[in-house]
Amino acid sequence: MQIQSNNFIPAAAIAVANKEQRTAVTTGTGTAYNRRLAAMFATSRDHGEAMRQQAAAAKRRALNNLPALLERAEANMQANGMQVRWAIDAAEVNRLVLEIAQQHGVQTVAKSKSMVTEEVGLNHALEEQNIRVVETDLGEYILQLNQEPPSHIVTPVIHKSKDSIRDIFEREIQMPHTDSPDEMARFARLKLRQDFLAADMGVSGGNFIIAETGTICLVT
Structure with a gap:
């Protein structure tokens, strides 16, 4: 919900x-x-x-100084060979990403944790067009399997106990029974590894954008 x-x-x-x-x-x-x-x-x-x-x-x-910094970042990103697109609202974000995916025949998207994509409903927009989206952050992956939204911007699965996560994995990805968090994480990593290799496109947020160099910094 x-x-x-x-x-x-x-x-x-x-x-x-x-x-x-x-x-x-x-x-x-x-x-x-x-x-x-x-x-x-x-x-x-x-x-x-x-x-x-x-x-x-x-x-x-x-x-x-956000407007000036964004324009400076755009110029330096383009100088680095990146393509930059601007979106005015959630609908335009989803339309632009969907266009890129369809232009390249994308069937599976490997997605890193991003609160912006949560806010704009990107997963739903892609899935409506029969593009499979896989959350690769472990916490987001757990919630995606259980079809529920994150409860925290840094630790999205903070409201889940070890036992409830175990039950989700057993039900949704057929994990053999275990009470070991390390074994649960290892099993999930093996599943996600398959999706990483099969993905046609990656989507990530940007934790920091360095305007001076046109650099995007990711923290995972």
Whole structure:
């Protein structure tokens, strides 16, 4: 179900009442928080805070100068041999991507995690034209198998327990029974490897676009 503003409150009430989801979210957020602290402050607390402030300042500068930076990025991307397309809304995004796919006879798309493509409904637009889309981020892949949207922009499957993920894999991709997260991940990787090799097209978001060099940076 696509969560909209008019059904968020009742949907949230149902989720909050679900003990398994509460436990999964509490565990997941706690683990993510502790890992972030360990990474940010591995050298020293001052160093971690300085990195945070530097990143925030860079983001503010980019937002304050976004139109000029986008045009500069376009020019440098084209100088690097890239083709750049602009879209005014979700419908145009989907139309442009679909045109590219159809021009090249694409049947299977391997897709990396991208919140923009979630927002514009790209998967649905491609699937309506009989183009198979495979999410290659493990969390997004789990949710795609279960036909549900992500619950978090960084950890989309944070609301799922190990047991529920195991059940999804057993049902949807015929994974032999196991309670080992490592074995579950290994089985999923083998399945996804087949899709990587069979894909005709790849779709990814851009975590950072460097205007000065026309470079797209991906963080996975």
